[in-house]
Amino acid sequence: MKSYSNMKVYPKNWETSKKSVLKNWIVRYIFIDPKGVEQEATFKGMNHIKDHALRVQETKRLIEDEIYMLERGYNPKTKEYNDNSGLNLVNPSTLFLTACNICIESKDCVETTRTDMENSMKHITKYATKLGLHMKQIKDITKGDIKQLLLYMKNDKHSNYRINKTKSHLSACFTFFTELDIFQVNFVRGISKLPHESAKKEIIRTQEDWNKFHSIQHMNLNVYMFLYIFLFSGCRFEEMAKVKKEDVELEKSIFWIHLLKGGKHTRAMRAINLNSFKYWKIIYDRAKPGQYLFSHNQLPNDVPVKANSLYDLSAKYLRKAGLKITGYALKYSYLNLVANVYGIATAKELAGHTNEKTTKIYAVDYEMQQVEKNKNIDICI
CATH class of the missing domain: 1.10.150.130 (Tyrosine recombinase, N-terminal domain)
Structure with a gap:
């Protein structure tokens, strides 16, 4: 069954009147979607051409293209192709x-x-x-x-x-x-990549900014507890959103996350930092068996929250606190501190990275810190 009507170009005198190029042309037709519902579809793409004969030629070509796609399952409303096989x-x-x-x-x-x-x-x-x-x-x-x-x-x-x-x-x-x-x-x-240098990542460095971060506890304690836990976790929002009560072993100060890299699902162990332990315990004690710990309103719930929701909420409260950073900047800030104090290898292990090159992307001050340390190497010859 044909899924589209005849295509009509407006203005109606588009083929015969040279003055019609002074107007915008548009092609209209009726499209019948897979559910049998008739909808009007339109397209342009020829109005940048000012020569009448060339615009007529281009319009005919566009109509041929549209028909070609429609006959192969193209849906002009979704801009996708319908899969008639169901697979x-x-x-x-x-x-x-x-x-x-x-x-x-x-x-x-x-x-x-x-x-x-x-x-x-x-x-x-x-x-x-x-x-x-x-x-x-x-x-x-x-x-x-x-x-x-x-x-x-x-x-x-x-x-x-x-x-x-x-x-x-x-x-x-x-x-x-x-x-x-x-x-x-x-x-x-x-195909070669184009040269690109990432902008300097904004992170928390000063005590003043850390005080701004801590001020979030007076705005929304649940958000603050989650951000505090996230800060010390070294994880991503996707991983935190899927943590259930059963994934936490408080007596061992560890929790488990589900990784998906290279199409493979793995379960990985992460440390519960001693600084964030008290907040882990509060959330853990609130949760019922089988519940996700960090769901809607940053409280335990049977239904997980989307990672993007955590990302947006984090950014919202960080801005309210006067910090022009994203939620992921907390991960950068923590790994940067860890690398500077304990070394890049420890930061790499904490974040679960497979190589130090990736960790150095997060530890934004690491190379500069190493240069500063090298200045104080005292070897007499």
Whole structure:
């Protein structure tokens, strides 16, 4: 059954009147969604062309493109392709954007990673459409296509960070396609990253700022207890959101978190710092068996809270306290202190990092501290 009506261009004299280029053109049609509901759909994309004959030509091409996509399950309202089989499957003939979306949907990752990849897909969709890649089957996508997409982003003044992030997410998709034998190698890895230097991370360094942090206890004690626990945990919000009462062993001053890295689920032990122990005990004693410790209102509950909610709430109260930092800046602040006092190896173990290079991203003052220490090396020769 045909899922769309005939496409009509407005103004109606678009093909015959040269003066019509002074107006904005628009294509309208009726789209029938998978539930059988009729909805009006529209699109443009030709109005930047001022020559009448060229605009007519481009409009016809856009209509052909729209029909091509509609006949392959494209939904103009969701901007996605309907999977008529009921299964999310990728084969060499799957359209490029559809294949990427299926990869992201099926990827076993934490919530924030999936959200980040979905944000990148907005850019990928925009520039793939501009380049006509949205009509290419995945098997026909080349390294040059992906490079052109990234160059288009560069020309549109996207930051090197955003372009590199988009490339990284595309590479993750093409690893998936390579594992399906659609490609022999992941050629996206061979595309060079653009130079990017991260901005200096704002963290808590002074006693004045630590006093501001402690002032949160007078605003919302539950939030303060959670932030205090999070500060000394070395964990991520995703990991803290999933901690249940059974994951805590107060008598041993340890708790367990669930990690998801590289598509693998693991359970890892973390220390309950002596400074935060009293707050762990308060929350633990409030919780019933099976409850998540840090749920809505930072209280135990049967239903877990989303990591983004913890992130947003943390930022809100840190701003109220006069600190221009995010919740994750607390992790940076703590690991920075640990690295400076106990060394980078201890900070690495505390954070559960696999290499010191990652830990040094958090320990923002570590290299400077090492240089300062090296100035006092006293060797007489």
